[in-house]
Amino acid sequence: MFMGALQGLLLFAALLWRKPRRSRANLILAVLMLLTAVRLAYVAFIRLQPDPGTRDWSLPLILTFSPLLYLYCRSLLVRGPAGKRGDLAHFAPALAWAGWRAVQTLGPDGGGPESPVSWIMAYLPDLLWLVQTAAYLLLIRGLLRRHARESREALSDVESIRLNWIRTLTGAFGFLCGLIIVFLAGTAFGLDFVRPSNAILYISVALIVYLWGWFGLRQPEIFSSQPASGERTAGKAAVPAAGDARSLERLIRTVDEGALHLDPALTLHGLARSAGLPPYQVTALLNGSLGQTFYDFINSRRIEEAKRKLTDPAFDRVKILAIALDCGFASKSAFNRVFRDLAGQTPSAYRKSVRTAAPAG
Secondary structure (H helix, E strand, O other): OHHHHHHHHHHHHHHHOOOOOOOHHHHHHHHHHHHHHHHHHHHHHHHOOOOOOOOOOOHHHHHHHHHHHHHHHHHHHOOOOOOOHHHHHHHHHHHHHHHHHHHHOOOOOOOOOOOHHHHHHHHHHHHHHHHHHHHHHHHHHHHHHHHHHHHHHHEOOHHHOOOHHHHHHHHHHHHHHHHHHHHHHHHHOOOHHHOOHHHHHHHHHHHHHHHHHHHHHHOOOOOOOOOOHHHHHHOHHHOOOOOOHHHHHHHHHHHHHHOHHHOOOOEHHHHHHHHOOOHHHHHHHHHHHHOOOHHHHHHHHHHHHHHHHHHOHHHOOOOHHHHHHHOOOOOHHHHHHHHHHHHOOOHHHHHHHHHHHOOOO
16 A cells, blocks of 8 residues: 555656646646545555554545546546536535544544444445445546547547546446445445455555556547637537538548548548638538548548558558558558448458459459
């Protein structure tokens, strides 16, 4: 636990001084690292004491972990304003619990170890954390789904933003919920063999803190260069539902003549700048006239280019990975997945079928 606390402090410093220094996501994650480090250090310290006592001033900190995790994911995944007015309400349970414990310190301990008040004080924080964390995990799941939809509207390569680590570590918080259930159930039924789960809980927290900080330190700002989504929705009414034929022709010509679809880093806003159109109008043209998202539009053109090369005898000796990279894909796995979705078969099977169908020369 002390090692986890030390690692949390180091990651707090690294995130705080990382560029861009004013990144809201980095600041929120830094605060999460700091508070978990304080909690872990205190728990480790009181476990070394022969008589730790009944007062634990750091206990309310556990009710800040899930809200901070949610706010971090929201800052990282959702475009728009940096914060919302109601964000402080997420910490109301922690503040209420801290106030209750402050009042409690002014009075007696509340009875012996077997009294109902002592039992409630011992296990109510775990129950509160369990309910709170479950609720915030559902909110984070919603953020991930929303991000998946918005990525297809703004990015041509969603594989470049890998969020598996967020899903995995969010699942790890779910594992912590399971440990708490085991610990509470074992305590309620007097099962001594599950009592070590409390120690395992905090050791797991130490490991998860390390992983969250490490991956968070490496994660780029996903939507840092894009304006708020409100800009897009504000101008939708200016575009007819059927689309502007001349603007659509201009957009397609810009892509074809500049071969913009071959750039793996192409974004909606990059295409809009090249075409001289507002981003919201590009989205409206693609959705209204072609029935496609930006992601589908660009990748369909990449696949057409790949098909052309796979059927061209001049590219017979060129590896599929090289063709994928030339066509604007950042990885072979992304190329295979998109190709299979649009062509109904893998690139290698497509190339083989074309060669088999070609007349012998």
